[in-house]
Amino acid sequence: MSGDIRLPATDAAPAEARNRAHRPGRVTITEVTAGAATLFFVLAAVVPHWVAPGNPLGIDPLSAFQQPSFAHGFGTDESGRDIYTRVVHGTGSSLLIGAAATSIGLGLGLVLGTLAGMFGPVVDFTVNRVLEVLFAFPGLLLALLFILVFGPGVITATIAVGLSTAPGYARIIRAQLITVRRSAYVEAATVQGLSRAQILLRHILPNTLAPLFVLATLGVGQAIVWAATLSYLGLGAEPPAAEWGAMLSAGRTYITSAWWMSFFPGLFIVLTAVTATVLGRSLDRRLRHA
Amino acid sequence: MLWAVATITFFAVRLIPGDPAEAVLGGPGSMASAEALAAVRREYGLDQPLFVQYLDHLVRLATGDLGRSYALSIDVGPLVLSQLGGTLLIATLALGVAWLLALALATWSTRGGKIAWYLGSGLEIVAAALPHFWFATALIVVFSIWLGIFPPISTSGAAGLVLPVVTLAVPLAGFLGQIMRESLLLALESPFVLSARARGESEAGVRWIHAVRHAALPAISLSGWAFGSLISGAVVVETIFARPGLGRTLLNAVTSRDVPVVIGVVMIVAVVYILMTLLTDLGSRLADPRLAVRS
Numbered sequence: 001m002s003g004d005i006r007l008p009a010t011d012a013a014p015a016e017a018r019n020r021a022h023r024p025g026r027v028t029i030t031e032v033t034a035g036a037a038t039l040f041f042v043l044a045a046v047v048p049h050w051v052a053p054g055n056p057l058g059i060d061p062l063s064a065f066q067q068p069s070f071a072h073g074f075g076t077d078e079s080g081r082d083i084y085t086r087v088v089h090g091t092g093s094s095l096l097i098g099a100a101a102t103s104i105g106l107g108l109g110l111v112l113g114t115l116a117g118m119f120g121p122v123v124d125f126t127v128n129r130v131l132e133v134l135f136a137f138p139g140l141l142l143a144l145l146f147i148l149v150f151g152p153g154v155i156t157a158t159i160a161v162g163l164s165t166a167p168g169y170a171r172i173i174r175a176q177l178i179t180v181r182r183s184a185y186v187e188a189a190t191v192q193g194l195s196r197a198q199i200l201l202r203h204i205l206p207n208t209l210a211p212l213f214v215l216a217t218l219g220v221g222q223a224i225v226w227a228a229t230l231s232y233l234g235l236g237a238e239p240p241a242a243e244w245g246a247m248l249s250a251g252r253t254y255i256t257s258a259w260w261m262s263f264f265p266g267l268f269i270v271l272t273a274v275t276a277t278v279l280g281r282s283l284d285r286r287l288r289h290a
Numbered sequence: 291m292l293w294a295v296a297t298i299t300f301f302a303v304r305l306i307p308g309d310p311a312e313a314v315l316g317g318p319g320s321m322a323s324a325e326a327l328a329a330v331r332r333e334y335g336l337d338q339p340l341f342v343q344y345l346d347h348l349v350r351l352a353t354g355d356l357g358r359s360y361a362l363s364i365d366v367g368p369l370v371l372s373q374l375g376g377t378l379l380i381a382t383l384a385l386g387v388a389w390l391l392a393l394a395l396a397t398w399s400t401r402g403g404k405i406a407w408y409l410g411s412g413l414e415i416v417a418a419a420l421p422h423f424w425f426a427t428a429l430i431v432v433f434s435i436w437l438g439i440f441p442p443i444s445t446s447g448a449a450g451l452v453l454p455v456v457t458l459a460v461p462l463a464g465f466l467g468q469i470m471r472e473s474l475l476l477a478l479e480s481p482f483v484l485s486a487r488a489r490g491e492s493e494a495g496v497r498w499i500h501a502v503r504h505a506a507l508p509a510i511s512l513s514g515w516a517f518g519s520l521i522s523g524a525v526v527v528e529t530i531f532a533r534p535g536l537g538r539t540l541l542n543a544v545t546s547r548d549v550p551v552v553i554g555v556v557m558i559v560a561v562v563y564i565l566m567t568l569l570t571d572l573g574s575r576l577a578d579p580r581l582a583v584r585s
Contacts, residue, residue, distance in 0.1 A: 133294040136560040138518020140525055141540075148544045148552055149302055225421045229526060232423045233541060248424060259431045266424030273419030 034278040041272060044091035054082050056089035056242045065258050075260035077250070083260060087268050090242035095272070097158050097236075097243075098224035102216055104162025105223070109169025110212070116170070117177030118200075127170070134167040140229070147235050154243075157236035161226045165219060172215060173208065180207045214284040221276030228269050244269050293348070295560045299553050300347050351557065357550040359543075366554035370536070374558060377535040380451065380527065381520040384458035385513065391463035396470040396505060397497065400478065410471070417464030422526040426457040430530070443532045454531050458523045462516055466509050474505035503577055510574050514567040521559055 044051045059079045066076040074083035116127035137145065143160035150156045180186065181204060189199050224244075230236040231245025238246055244265040251261030350357065356366035399410020433440045433453060440453050477483060478501050486496050524537035532538075536555055543551035 136295050136563050138563055139522030141556060141559060144540060144544050145302055221419060229421060229423055255427060255431060256435055262427050269421055270419050274415055277415050277419060
């Protein structure tokens with residue numbers, strides 16, 4: 001079956017652009033911006049009170065539905081809560097959900113991929129059939145099935161997202177393992193008489209794990225989008241929690257009059273996903289050239 | 291393949307805590323009497339041993355009987371089939387539009403110099419990161435509420451199709467565009483393009499006859515996956531635009547724990563997905579005759 005998920009395009013700029021901006025080691029403007037954005041998101045997640053001093057749940061009915069202004073940069077919601085404060089305070093839970101889901105997906109993918117890639121043709125065949133079946137539950141379908149069984153909520157939604165990304169990861173890890181195992185340096189190590197364990201630990205694993213790091217960075221962005229989608233559909237985090245998807249879901253009711261209630265949480269989702277993609281790619285490029 | 295999907299869904303839904311018979315009668319809060327529960331169990335075959343239920347389930351699936359909905363008390367088969375058309379329509383249209391957009395972006399950004407290159411790749415990254423639900427909301431605000439061009443609730447006419455299709459197509463175009471651009475560049479640097487240029491073919495000829503075919507290959511093989519992601523996207527888009535379709539049916543069934551409907555939708559999606567994968571394999575062979583020779 002050929003419907004697999006691949007790493008998006010990497011270092012493929014035209015020759016002149018590649019020579020100028022993509023010289024390994026040289027930091028580009030894009031990377032600096034992505035780094036600054038990451039710093040902001042990490043600060044917002046760890047110490048939200050530094051970035052937005054207000055109370056994310058503080059109700060002020062007199063200033064409900066205010067447009068974005070100097071006092072409320074992103075406007076206010078139906079209870080007069082400041083959207084900017086809420087979005088910043090939601091960063092922690094949204095990033096945590098994304099990171100947890102990615103770890104679950106990668107962990108499962110690593111187990112399945114290693115089984116398929118390292119333990120002979122019989123295991124490989126079995127795991128591949130399992131993966132093929134899992135691929136027939138595309139995208140959200142597996143997540144929805146999981147939520148049907150275990151009920152909605154933040155934790156089930158997180159596991160559900162992790163679970164539905166696992167087959168994709170498993171495929172990539174398996175392919176990577178097989179490529180590495182057949183490479184010249186592994187052959188050289190075998191000829192030199194290194195034991196299987198030594199080859200696995202010293203040569204195969206490090207060369208498989210580096211690309212995993214890239215996958216993880218790229219995956220966090222997607223996981224955040226998916227988890228927010230589940231919250232939006234009412235199957236994950238629920239209002240009044242300051243989680244981005246839940247905030248968007250709450251803003252849906254007032255979409256005709258207060259667009260800013262939906263716009264800014266969504267903007268933050270897009271920004272984190274874009275940041276994750278840019279970081280993942282630059283990591284990928286550096287690892288390749290290193 | 292379908293058997294495996296059927297088996298997984300059957301045993302997965304048996305893990306659901308609570309009595310399915312109670313679910314039929316409106317959940318644990320309905321205080322259903324013991325006789326009513328027993329009657330429901332008999333009607334849905336829930337009083338049989340698990341293994342018998344499983345075999346029964348498989349036999350009925352094989353004959354195309356998907357059971358009855360708990361919540362709606364109608365047969366699942368006709369229900370799901372009646373919803374399939376709407377979803378297939380927007381998914382197919384979105385796939386087509388995404389292909390055109392991705393191809394346009396990829397060709398433009400590889401020939402327009404450095405600014406086009408950065409703009410193109412930037413657009414693709416942002417497009418690929420757009421969550422459907424947010425993008426749909428933004429489109430509604432701008433095109434329905436501010437400009438009033440398209441209806442916010444998808445009517446049956448063509449105008450109602452525009453926003454849902456655009457919502458589904460743009461993020462997908464971001465993904466496809468990234469992949470297409472990479473393979474287009476590889477193709478443009480390859481010897482056969484050099485020899486075509488040496489023969490004196492025009493730039494357009496080189497691109498549209500030789501290079502595009504290679505650029506399309508990985509994107510074609512991704513289309514099966516893309517279709518899957520479109521179905522998940524349909525869950526969101528159909529809910530937001532209040533369009534009838536498989537996605538909305540699935541979401542409603544999951545929230546009301548209507549197990550037979552969920553199973554029905556999952557089975558149909560699996561069938562469509564398998565067909566799509568076969569189609570993409572065929573498509574890849576058409577675009578790359580080497581594949582047929584090799585296997």
